[in-house]
Amino acid sequence: GAGVSQSPSNKVTEKGKDVELRCDPISGHTALYWYRQRLGQGLEFLIYFQGNSAPDKSGLPSDRFSAERTGESVSTLTIQRTQQEDSAVYLCASSPRTAVREKLFFGSGTQLSVL
Amino acid sequence: EDKVVQSPLSLVVHEGDTVTLNCSYEVTNFRSLLWYKQEKKAPTFLFMLTSSGIEKKSGRLSSILDKKELSSILNITATQTGDSAIYLCAYQGAQKLVFGQGTRLTINP
Numbered sequence: 618g619a620g621v622s623q624s625p626s627n628k629v630t631e632k633g634k635d636v637e638l639r640c641d642p643i644s645g646h647t648a649l650y651w652y653r654q655r656l657g658q659g660l661e662f663l664i665y666f667q668g669n670s671a672p673d674k675s676g677l678p679s680d681r682f683s684a685e686r687t688g689e690s691v692s693t694l695t696i697q698r699t700q701q702e703d704s705a706v707y708l709c710a711s712s713p714r715t716a717v718r719e720k721l722f723f724g725s726g727t728q729l730s731v732l
Numbered sequence: 733e734d735k736v737v738q739s740p741l742s743l744v745v746h747e748g749d750t751v752t753l754n755c756s757y758e759v760t761n762f763r764s765l766l767w768y769k770q771e772k773k774a775p776t777f778l779f780m781l782t783s784s785g786i787e788k789k790s791g792r793l794s795s796i797l798d799k800k801e802l803s804s805i806l807n808i809t810a811t812q813t814g815d816s817a818i819y820l821c822a823y824q825g826a827q828k829l830v831f832g833q834g835t836r837l838t839i840n841p
Contacts, residue, residue, distance in 0.1 A: 621774075650828065650829075652831075658833060658834075659738075659820060659831045659832055659833035659834045660775070660820065660822075660829075660831040661831075662828055662829075662830065662831075665827065665828050672827065673827055673828060706773055708773070708774070708775075719824075720766060720777045720780055721777075721829055722777075723768075723774045723775050723776070724774060725772070725773045725774045726773040726774065728773075
């Protein structure tokens with residue numbers, strides 16, 4: 618596609634439910650990143666993929682969070698047993714590779730609201 | 733621990749003013765420093781800086797990196813209401829971008 622696509626754009630869920638957030642990176646981009654942005658805050662790194670492997674998962678806040686990627690394509694971020702503090706915008710980004718001096722291209726994010 | 737600090741966190745000015753946004757970093761394995769503009773949700777790329785002292789310009793926006801001082805500034809001249817946004821600074825480490833908390837800039841007509 619022309620840009621990074623994320624779905625859904627908005628998700629309202631009840632505390633304790635599981636949610637899946639989807640990211641479609643730019644075609645041909647091997648690197649894919651997930652960030653979280655709480656209201657009024659900067660971007661908090663969650664995880665990145667090189668191809669379908671995840672060399673750095675250090676930002677995942679707890680074992681309720683997991684992510685996977687199919688080949689060099691779609692990625693899914695899953696949050697189990699959602700809590701109110703999970704409410705945030707979840708941003709996905711891709712780049713041609715994880716080498717130095719590569720800028721990231723961001724999607725429009727998923728606004729997650731946990732009631 | 734690597735970190736990026738931006739200042740001010742919030743800034744309100746009148747249309748036509750010039751603003752300077754600051755970014756300082758404490759990082760290992762520095763590769764580059766990037767600026768993004770975030771108007772709604774998706775941050776959009778502005779500049780990538782790798783060499784100290786070389787100014788990057790795009791219209792009314794410019795940015796420069798000072799490796800000695802571990803800092804960067806983003807200048808916007810003749811501000812317009814469309815410049816209202818959150819401006820994010822990030823450093824590129826070995827594998828990922830690490831962001832500062834952003835500066836929320838509001839331009840009043």
